[in-house]
Amino acid sequence: MSSHPFPRVMPTATAGAQLRQLRRQAGLSQLDLALISGMSQRHLSCIETGRAQPSAGALHNLLMALETPLEQGNGVFLAAGYAPRYEATPLTSPAMAVVRGAIEHLLQANNPAPAIVLDSQWDVVGANASAAILFDLVGLPVSAMQGLNLLATLLQAGGLGDHLINAAEIRAVAWQRAAREALSNPALASLLESLPTPDCLALSDTELPPLLLTQVRSRQGTLSFLSTFTTFGMPQDITLMSLRIEHLIPADVHTWQVMTAAYQQSV
Incomplete structure (x- = not known):
């Protein structure tokens, strides 16, 4: 039996804090992520620090730019006050x-x-x-x-x-x-x-x-x-x-x- 302690999904935090952690894990600077997502670095900085509330569309663009697993992305949406955006549709569904x-x-x-x-x-x-x-x-x-x-x-x-x-x-x-x-x-x-x-x-x-x-x-x-x-x-x-x-x-x-x-x- 393995006793290796696997870390679980990122603990509950503000949406901005989670985005900052995801960005750092991806090895991107704020400027890098801003350019990839089509957002100003100033606005991204405000989102990460909680001084600005991202729209659902902006949040989606940031998560896609970071190649975030969708289940984890739903957690970021919840932290931002939105309903989960990404569904898990059964493969047998029409x-x-x-x-x-x-x-x-x-x-x-x-x-x-x-x-x-x-x-x-x-x-x-x-x-x-x-x-x-x-x-x-x-x-x-x-x-x-x-x-x-x-x-x-x-x-x-x-x-x-x-x-x-x-x-x-x-x-x-x-x-x-x-x-x-x-x-x-x-x-x-x-x-x-x-x-x-x-x-x-x-x-x-x-x-x-x-x-x-x-x-x-x-x-x-x-x-x-x-x-x-x-x-x-x-x-x-x-x-x-x-x-x-x-x-x-x-x-x-x-x-x-x-x-x-x-x-x-x-x-």
């Missing part, structure tokens, strides 16, 4: 039809390479046929993908992590990435606290390759993948901001051949 269509297109286009859709808690909320094929190739039941959490299957014994040749490296990278996200995500922080912390989180002393590959032990030998992520540009909904598609692209001829043959047999 309003999300165009989003579901785009996700399905990306998943299918990635075949015969595996691809999965992750939400803010690292739950797998979508996958293509090749992701199920990869599970079968490593000896995991395809049914295990239902309700699967990627962090849990990587970090806990008996999951996908046990089938990785370079499990220590992949587990360390996943844990560190999730730990950063957990700084503003209490639910993810709680999940991480329930999972085992990787034994070694230190950087390797050896020469590092240009890209860390995911190397999987399968019935067809070692399969190697490189990982890329697709996210939605300019999201203004909490659900959309949290979604990302992970594409596992075969990194060698053997992996391409195995995945292509297995996919062709499945269709």
